[in-house]
Amino acid sequence: MRKRDARSAARGAVAQPERLGTAADAAGFGLSARSFVRSFVPWLALMAFLALPPFVGSQSWLLAYLAQTATMIVFALSYNLLLGETGLLSFGHAAYAGLGALIAARVFNASGMPLVLLPLVGGMGGALCGGLFGLIATRRSGTAFAMITLGLGELVVAAAWTLPGWFGGEAGVAIDRASGPRFFGLSFGPAREAYALIALWCLAASMAMFALSRTPFMRLANAVRDNPARAAALGCYPARIRYGVVVLSAFFAGMAGTMGLVNIELVSTESVGMMRSGAVLIATVIGGTAAFFGPVAGALVLTFFSVIVASVTRAWPFYLGLFFVAVVLAAPDGLAGFCVRHAARIAAQGWRRCRAAYLWSVLAALLWSATVVLAVQWVYAARFGVDEGAAGVLFGFGANVGADGAPLVSASSVASWWPAVALALLAALGALTTRCAMRAHARFTSPSSGDAR
């Protein structure tokens, strides 16, 4: 691992300007034309992801899924202003999103303002909360900051339950998104129109945060992240910089919360809770905090699990957790860092030399995934029987459940032993291919320790 880092560092001299990208852009020293074009690719991909699927099919689940993804993208990007740019680990980020959305819902219901501008109101609501909580939280950094945000997050949840008048209690606060004044003939009642609004706000917020991440102010935030004592010795107050970032981040979090409000027309107490704060942390870390588009990738992965996988099996949090642990172990710099590293390796070694190693890796990953999925689904099917749907029937648990409510009865039948055999076989194959893959990869890392020096 370390060897590989040293190597990429040594080789990184050429790649650095692009990856940092910051100095040159803002200073107006143009990057080369090719990397300028390449810097647009992620944006085009994001636009394509948001815009194309609705033309293919406009089932309501698809729009709901896309809207959730768009919301999570903005939410995770706002979180990364704290975690990636300023080095602040927050456990209470959902509070800004939830309270921003709550304020937006209250304002919308009271004033009848146009729905189009609602995310701005939510953003300002979020920033207001950020300004308030930040006063306390940003006095410390590191673990103390994390603990304070955890406490504040719990505080908001407790307040949500004890003040049903403000937070709407069990039912939450609902809006009717079609009740505002029409905007160029659009009522935003239909899901398609609401989704278009959400997607556009997602793009606008992402671009705003991208621009923000290139500003000198954010470089100061980076400086405070890297070395607060040094930054202070230059005459910069680290706590003030942190405060500024918390307010900005809370603004975009409030925006994300309001996009969710537009989607489901409801703010519930869940939207301020720990689950949501944990989800955005997981999304950001999976995607990678070092690259701007890392959290976007993480948001895509997270909503894939929480919507698509969740629609197939109730074991989805298990898979998400497993994937999270795998990412943190194998690529602490997230999917973005993983891709950058391996793209650099392929560029340096040539695809032909790397091919075998990657093919073995993919094979090993597939085999292990199959093993895990099979094992988990088996256990879930044994436990929940028909509830698990198709999987339960597949393993032969479905039939007996209704009769006596003891699904494990059928586990003793000979027919249901085949998964155990299959599991053992798959695991053995997985171990074998992992060995091959590791050997193939070792061929790259061992000679490289020489050229790192």
Next chain:
Amino acid sequence: MIPALGLYGIEKRFGATRILRGVDLEIEPGERHALIGPNGAGKSTLFNLIAGGARPSAGRIHLFGAEITRLAPAAIARRGLARSFQSTSVFARLSVFDNLRCAAMLAERDRTRWWQRVTGSPAIDARATELLDAVGLGARRDVQAGTLGYAEQRALDLGIALAGGAHTLLLDEPTAGMNRAEAARAIELIRETTAGRTLLMVEHDMDAVFAIADRISVLVQGRIIASGSPAAIRADAAVRAAYLGERQ
């Protein structure tokens, strides 16, 4: 004349241990002053007190006549005192150029309006570029600072301190951990770049001390036992016994 930096009766205790036992020192504007002394004499502690990293148990610190004893590090920095750190201290995940830009941005604060925190400004970039060349890192402009070699990081550290535009500089062992050639280059760099500024440096390398300093103070066991020109210090019997003799 008002001294650039005045220390009056500085004491520092950690529990029952007295690290500094009443340090008095005045440094004239434009002077290059070296602070030498054996390990554990309290040199780095004194630096930390001056820069605001900790507060003295007793005594006052003046910067151009204004008391800075109880100010925060950032507030002291804004009054024109910059420091380098004993351990290398750069912003590891920023590019070399951005390291200097951050420092320059804070230096130009009188002329920097808040929106330039958003848009950047050519004056800041020009200053950062100037410093980049001055410390000889022009070729490493866009490299991540954390990946630089040790000597280069020290040079960048000095550049960051200088880019702040401070009139008074505290350098803590600027040549520590360098080989002879690197140290010689660093000394030359310090001589060139600190012209016209007040300099207080801690240094173990006697070549560096005698090459740079106008005046030398010797700190032994929390007290300044001698202060004077390099020639006078070299000749001082007490210093020879307490410090120089010990090393030769």
